[in-house]
Amino acid sequence: MTEKTPGPADGGPVPPAGAGLDAVPFLDIDPVLDDRGTRIIVCCGAGGVGKTTTAAALGVRAAERGRRVVVLTIDPARRLAQSMGIDALDNTPRRVDGIKGSDGGELHAMMLDMKRTFDEIVEAHADPARARAILENPFYQSLSAGFAGTQEYMAMEKLGQLRARDEWDLIVVDTPPSRSALDFLDAPKRLGSFLDGKFIKLLMAPAKVGGRAGMKFLNVGMSMMTGTLGKLLGGQFLGDVQTFVAAMDTMFGGFRTRADATYRLLQAPGTAFLVVAAPERDALREAAYFVERLAAEGMPLAGLVLNRVHGSGAARLSAERARAAAENLDEGRIVDQGPGKTGQRGAPATSSEPSHPATAAVSPARPSASEAAPTADASEEHSSRDTGPDSTGPDTGQDSTTDPDTGPDSTGPDTDPELARLTAGLLRLHAERMRVLAREQHTRDRFTALHPEVAVTEVAALPGDVHDLAGLRAIGERLSTPRDRS
Amino acid sequence: MSRLQVVSGKGGTGKTTVAAALALALATEGKRTLLVEVEGRQGIAQLFETEALPYEERKIAVAPGGGEVYALAIDAERALLDYLQMFYKLGGAGRALKKLGAIDFATTIAPGVRDVLLTGKACEAVRRRERDGRPVYDHVVMDAPPTGRITRFLNVNDEVAGLARIGPIHHQAQAVMGVLKSPDTAVHLVTLLEEMPVQETADGVAELRAAGLPVGRVVVNMVRPQVLDEAAVRAASGDHREAIARTLAGAGVAGAAGLVEPLLDQAAEHARRVELERDQRAVLDGIGLPAYELPYLGDGADIAGLYRLAKELRKQGVGAA
Known part of the structure; x- marks a missing residue:
């Protein structure tokens, strides 16, 4: 790059080499799904990494392996609801049709409606008159419509409710698209501690005037505070809050108790957390953070689901070689197939690269790409070995023996410009794929170096979105199979 | 602005x-x-x-x-x-x-x-x-x-x-x-x-x-970048496998025969993606907003x-x- 950059161009510390996937335990999903002791699976991770799709795919797979499953999604794309044959998910679990398998498994799916969930709690815990007063309170209405932590809190409430109903033997939970991926762990506590914290007590104090002697001191603090907040927010706002708090009074203990109970449920052995990520720097950074946080909270981590990983069946052909070969075809240059050629094939490729404008534009940072390409390097060695008397020997042997003999005859059809253009395209496409592979591996190796203990399963990238159960089933299949990295 | x-x-x-x-x-x-x-x-x-x-x-x-x-x-x-x-x-x-x-x-x-x-x-x-x-x-x-x-x-x-x-x-x-x-x-x-x-x-x-x-x-x-269009992918499959293998070998690729199939798979995937992207572009066009495009x-x-x-x-x- 010619522009001035304010810092180093390649990012951060690089883990030591050799931390490849071979050293990383494979996250075997099926035993987790099959274990009747697994009652809750929580999918968490950064936004846009495929959490909800992963949760739905796990639900389908578990159901087809005989579990009675409910998937609690938070904010599914319409397409995803439709892929489970449900036009619109709502706050009630709906049975998903089309689940295969003979073990009596079932899948139900629902989408969290936080306002509905909050309303139900109020209705369940207050007499009708009081419930109505709460439901009509403006502060309650804003709070329940979804602010700062309500969604996270209600997700945990719903999880607790589903678990208590005991109608399902496995609950798969998606987590809210939060400001930070950790909000769903923190928000219930925060709301809980607000609801029975000092501040609420102060707000409620006027209703309890004449109580204990200590209240007098508190009242001084309160009038100062309500004065300030009243000025800030408008007196009527504070009035709404006070009415709300007074009406909710008897329910506060319950909120706190349930929040604590759900939190303990998440720490229990029947729970398995799956951290979901894509092989991108930010998503994996959040994943690493999440792994650390779960450990600190004593929450059981099953492993990392790495979505949208690219692979190549032609990985032994390195990006550099593919590009060099494409250039050969562009220039209509047919390389001599003499046996001595193979040994130095890499050399002209790399030296010709910087001078080629197209290549330079596509890959401005050559050095980092090649450093970060352990697979490419490995496969390069592999492919040069191949040219020896190895597995692919017959092919190359044949080529190198026929080419010099038949020379003009056999290259005649090969130099067909259309075919050359096409083959060059195939090679460029492959070079680009290999570059993506190298970057993904590099990114993943960083995570692995930090957390070598975390089991990983990789899910190959799909060209399109999921539209039906078959699509979810295919993802489930990919989730539970070690990826062939050949 | x-x-x-x-x-x-x-x-x-x-x-x-x-x-x-x-x-x-x-x-x-x-x-x-x-x-x-x-x-x-x-x-x-x-x-x-x-x-x-x-x-x-x-x-x-x-x-x-x-x-x-x-x-x-x-x-x-x-x-x-x-x-x-x-x-x-x-x-x-x-x-x-x-x-x-x-x-x-x-x-x-x-x-x-x-x-x-x-x-x-x-x-x-x-x-x-x-x-x-x-x-x-x-x-x-x-x-x-x-x-x-x-x-x-x-x-x-x-x-x-x-x-x-x-x-x-x-x-x-x-x-x-x-x-x-x-x-x-x-x-x-x-x-x-x-x-x-x-x-x-x-x-x-x-x-x-x-x-x-x-x-x-x-x-x-x-x-x-769109490297290959659908027509090219169609052209590549079928009868041309051997010719592609020869062209690859001629361009200096070792073990070409074994590479043709995976390379064509990648091309087919690419073509499907290009097609999906075209559909999505049409949806975006329907919104009627000017767009910036970033590589x-x-x-x-x-x-x-x-x-x-x-x-x-x-x-x-x-x-x-």
Whole structure:
């Protein structure tokens, strides 16, 4: 790059080499799904990494392996609801049709409606008159419509409710698209501690005037505070809050108790957390953070689901070689197939690269790409070995023996410009794929170096979105199979 | 170009990167932009590979051509304490409020207050002027919450008006809405050429329009080059396998015969993706908004990539007078 950059161009510390996937335990999903002791699976991770799709795919797979499953999604794309044959998910679990398998498994799916969930709690815990007063309170209405932590809190409430109903033997939970991926762990506590914290007590104090002697001191603090907040927010706002708090009074203990109970449920052995990520720097950074946080909270981590990983069946052909070969075809240059050629094939490729404008534009940072390409390097060695008397020997042997003999005859059809253009395209496409592979591996190796203990399963990238159960089933299949990295 | 550029988008579409590139692109010669983040994730600091940003505006980059980019991570709690200090000279009382949980209440639980404080700070930066009357920042670029929450986030007036009908928060909300709904503001939505983000973009645009918020552009991010078209892929399959193998071998590829099948698989995948992308482009065209297009960065979004994206944006008209 010619522009001035304010810092180093390649990012951060690089883990030591050799931390490849071979050293990383494979996250075997099926035993987790099959274990009747697994009652809750929580999918968490950064936004846009495929959490909800992963949760739905796990639900389908578990159901087809005989579990009675409910998937609690938070904010599914319409397409995803439709892929489970449900036009619109709502706050009630709906049975998903089309689940295969003979073990009596079932899948139900629902989408969290936080306002509905909050309303139900109020209705369940207050007499009708009081419930109505709460439901009509403006502060309650804003709070329940979804602010700062309500969604996270209600997700945990719903999880607790589903678990208590005991109608399902496995609950798969998606987590809210939060400001930070950790909000769903923190928000219930925060709301809980607000609801029975000092501040609420102060707000409620006027209703309890004449109580204990200590209240007098508190009242001084309160009038100062309500004065300030009243000025800030408008007196009527504070009035709404006070009415709300007074009406909710008897329910506060319950909120706190349930929040604590759900939190303990998440720490229990029947729970398995799956951290979901894509092989991108930010998503994996959040994943690493999440792994650390779960450990600190004593929450059981099953492993990392790495979505949208690219692979190549032609990985032994390195990006550099593919590009060099494409250039050969562009220039209509047919390389001599003499046996001595193979040994130095890499050399002209790399030296010709910087001078080629197209290549330079596509890959401005050559050095980092090649450093970060352990697979490419490995496969390069592999492919040069191949040219020896190895597995692919017959092919190359044949080529190198026929080419010099038949020379003009056999290259005649090969130099067909259309075919050359096409083959060059195939090679460029492959070079680009290999570059993506190298970057993904590099990114993943960083995570692995930090957390070598975390089991990983990789899910190959799909060209399109999921539209039906078959699509979810295919993802489930990919989730539970070690990826062939050949 | 609008003074306040709000960048939203579905999670994973690269909105922080686009916001940063936009701030760089707008900082043409002699100009100064402020890049703000509101979600406390320190995404800007990570992108620019610097220490975590404090709650203060600091210079983070020099743009190509000499403009300056400043950055600020807005913290709602600090913003509220500053605000109380500014208007009520609270001093120690602010700390007392914090201890009682009142600040936490106001910034995390009281509906809408947090959003008023965050957008309010950005609008204040837009309006701030030097002594000579020139704006301190030519443009303010906000790395905003994702598409699913952007309308509620920006539409603070509606949210707060029902609750705080009088008082400074109410006035603050009014002033903020004045800026946000004016042509001084443009809300951009970042998307990929994939079904879910495109659908979310279409929904987001409809929501923003319904709320009377000024929609700017769609930013199509991570656009990958089309190497082969469908016709080429069709041509490649079938009878041509042997000829391709010979051509590969002729171009110096070892073990060509075994590579043809996987290379054609990759080509078929590519063709399917190209087709899907074309469908998604059609959906985006249906929204009827101008778009910026940014290329996929093969080596990830590092600083070099950021400058490349900024250059692309300038080529497409960002920062032009």
